[in-house]
Amino acid sequence: MRVIIALIVWTLSLMLPSNVAVSDPVIIPPMPQYSPAVIEEQEWTEYHSDAVKEYEDEFTALFNSYEIKRAKNNALMIRRGNSGSYKFAKKG
Numbered sequence: 001m002r003v004i005i006a007l008i009v010w011t012l013s014l015m016l017p018s019n020v021a022v023s024d025p026v027i028i029p030p031m032p033q034y035s036p037a038v039i040e041e042q043e044w045t046e047y048h049s050d051a052v053k054e055y056e057d058e059f060t061a062l063f064n065s066y067e068i069k070r071a072k073n074n075a076l077m078i079r080r081g082n083s084g085s086y087k088f089a090k091k092g
Helices: 002-015 036-064
Strands: 066-070 076-080
Touching: 036 066
Parallel strands: none
Antiparallel strands: 066 076
């Protein structure tokens, strides 16, 4: 098995061009140190504030579109806008 691998490596070495120059090694700078937990908290804070800004008007319009009243047995009833009849709101 070793003989076969050596033969393959020798064959591949013959196929490589002989005029390939060896360049200087590439130096990769070290990664900066940071705390992933702090960055993740900042990202979620920014995400939440962006979501509030984006959907605040839509949520207010949806919330204001519902009408609520109490039934004779003091149960909560709800309907969307003035369309249709009131339905009992479920607990929980």
